Amino acid sequence: MVDIRIPIGLMFTLLGVLITVFGFATNSDADLYQRSLGINVNILMGLIMLAFGLVMLFFARKKKTP
């Protein structure tokens, strides 16, 4: 009917890029990352989400071309 990996892949890729970019843009903002013990969790999580999104898209694509 529909391969759910495509919307999941698209959403996580999009959110991953968004959060990573936001993370880099705010990297010098020490106040913002005081809560997260000085770690820029936006870059960290953004990249994890981007990788997850791309893996989902990769497997969805792989299945289509037998």
Place this chain on the structure above:
Amino acid sequence: MKVELSWIDYLIMIIYFIFVLGIGWFLRKYMKNANAFLEAGRSIPAWVAGLAFISTNLGALEVMGMTGSGLKYGMLTTHFYLIGAIPAMIFLALFMMPFYYGSKARSVPEFLKLRYDEKTRGLNAILFAVMTILASGISMYALAILMEKVLGWDFNISLWISALIVLAYTYLGGLSSAIYNEVLQFFIIVIGLLPLVILSLKDVGGWSGLKESLAPITPSNFAPDTWTTTWKYSGHATSNPMGVEWFGILFGLGFVLSFGYWCTNFLIVQRAFAAESKSAARKVPLIGALPKMFIPFLIIVPGIIALVLMNDPGKGFVLPTDTGGKPIYDYTIIMLLKQYLPAGVLGLGITALLASFMSGMAGNVSAFNTVWTYDIYQSYIRKRTSDEAADDKHYLNVGRIATIFGVLLSIASAYIASKFGNIMDFLQTIFSMINAPLFAVIFLGMFWKRTTGHAAFTGLLSGFLIALLHHGLTAPAGATTLVKGGWIGVVHTYPVEMAQNFWTAIIAFTVATTVTVVLTFLTKQLKTEGELHGLVYSLTPHEMEEGLKWHQRPAGLAIIVAVICIILSIIFW
């Protein structure tokens, strides 16, 4: 206690909403008949249904409640994820799913009709429909009040918007849309809550740091490592904060409550009914069991860390209190999000909470519309006619209208909960008592061909009534309202509410089993062996799974699940 959100947080939420609605929109063109809408056309791959299976269970009340329980009871809470879930999921997959799926029943009540009779189905269908609406109303209320208190959103707006989004995607794409979205929501919940575990664990110095910090703050009547162990202090009810000894955990939670919930609750089992084949349906609970065992790390461990934060004034972590000055444990998760997450991942964390709410509510709605359409409407209001095509179109419309009414009734019960919270809590406690007797009756029906319809009906009803009576005669220590029990008169007092729940279920199950067995001997079996073919173990030929590697068979997968469960239980003994 307010949490400030910035534009990036709202943007993340909006993107999530667009995808959720987009999935419903995309699936709308496949909804041509009642079967596609209410049963997802029995076409869902095992891994998708398996993740949806676990995601439906991971509703907002589960996430909020289990984090709070982590704070209150520590690692003992993981019993709900290991002994209180895994054995039941394995049993469902290996022993019950062949009859459920093979019977072609479209719902659990319909299985009761096929195996027993109309009155047993009717009783279960009506109780289930009411319980589903109550549950979805209560979780909607909990979410809206949380959003109001913590994010400052208007109660009515967040209630209606979240309900209407769920309505939109379940109305458009039916059960398929609910299931596909549950998979998306599952990943959002996991990824959204992941930074919380990482940061909070780092803050307290990892697992060993957590143990060290807990030792001095553990109440003196418990051993210093009580909060980080599971079975170690279950020898006696007074040596652990849950107030239950090993027998209560093993038999009450591990058998009666857990088998009652996982094996007979249509809300959960429906995901496996939608699988594409019998072997896929058998794998669904097992695939769901794999992530289930690791969810405690995501929600319970941060809850335990919250206990450390509360006792360290330097951290500035304060749990909101109710009017009586007691901390509201259900708010633990959101206060932790506020504590650790900066703008960006904070939006992701809030989205995870919204996603958990939606997955739970869509589960309720899609189970309600199926039971309403097939078990109430089709059985008692408008039976099938000879015109199959017209019937199908008719039931599709009924299913759609039931979806709208299901959501509206949930909204109504959310408002009732906001005015008369105690009454709703009470009703939900009462209706949750149907699971244990239901499991007794279905179990006997599947494995004992003699079990009769009259016996099953009486067993179901008496199990429910005895549970009610037990709840009316007992109360947890320190209960201030009759909602917690003792509304007839207090004969026995339990140390904590959890213990009372366990024993209510144990007694209901025992009575339902005894009554059904005794009455089976006294009544006549009205079903012929031919009618019971495929519904009862001894009358169903066993399937061979030649040509499959051991790990591709349900039994092989079950062994993997069981081994991981045992290893985790030993590590966190």
